[in-house]
Amino acid sequence: MKSTIYISMSLVLSIILFSACGNNASLQKYIVEKQNDNNFITIDLPSSLLLTEDNTLNEEQLQTVKSIKKVNMIALQLKDENKEFYEMEKERVKSILSTETYETLMKFGSNDMGASLLFTGDVEAIDEIIIFASDSEKGFGLFRVIGEDMNPSQIVKMMNKVNSQNFDLSFMNEIGGLLE
């Protein structure tokens, strides 16, 4: 009798543990996998590249920037010839993001557009911010900011105070160009 209790308990526990760890690895794995896939547009950028060389940030602001480690983006364009592949990939991302690892902050959906904002970590110490957006005619994109204990209020404060000269945002134009 005792052993059945033990077995069922450990079974439940291992299911919980597996689902937590397994899924965490899979978004990372998915992105790495797609970085070598020519069907996808991918961008991988360490945050150090975002700062211009002659920036005028103070020590605290630099620390805030340093809490952001990396910016990832992958996008898949929808074309006439890849509809099936597109739907399959979109479902894969959706199922990864629907696991408990990722907490939804906001979701928006209409007929031809959908977007969701998710995160991992704590609201005052965020590890990962994810934006997943799709358009029924253009395709989908996954934008991910990875960091360590990112503090949203510090980041917003910094963004408000410092001017754009401190940041090299040319990669934004690049993304725009790629999606055209």
Added chain:
Amino acid sequence: MMKKIIAITVIALVSQTLFSQSVFDKFEEKQDVTSMIVTKSMFKLMSKIDLSSNDPKAKEYLNMVENLENIKIFTTDNPTTASEMKKTVDSYLKSSTSLSELMRVNDDGKNVKFYVKEGKDENFVNELFMFLYDELSNDKMAVIMSITGNIDLRQISKLTADLNVPGSEQLKNIEKNKNKN
């Protein structure tokens, strides 16, 4: 004994998924429905981003936001979906006896009804539910809004106004009237 453990585990797992679902979530995936969902974590996060801490009005607002559980809004212009929403709302109101009508207003020729679930005192409610539907009007649209949490009725109209929820203006007035009494 064994059966009991399994039963408890199953109930625990199932109820966890059931509780997070609401009867309206089915509309999220439906064609011709625009949906917006904001979760508790987002409210917590918003309240942490304290930009104008010296402004008492902003403080009040953030305080109100921090105590919210979630907001769901579903809108449709499709007459079939709209009448389906009406049915779901009717059965929701029937099944939940704790929801009582707060007010009915006419916003831009449309019939808007607000319902509340009682909270800790007269100024606070645990749910604010709004349904807009007009069978008689030509454009048969429907809007469902549900806000749950510890909601300060004196503050909530600011948020609904920000979200362009119909009837927000009247919601503001009812609170003014209430304060006079």
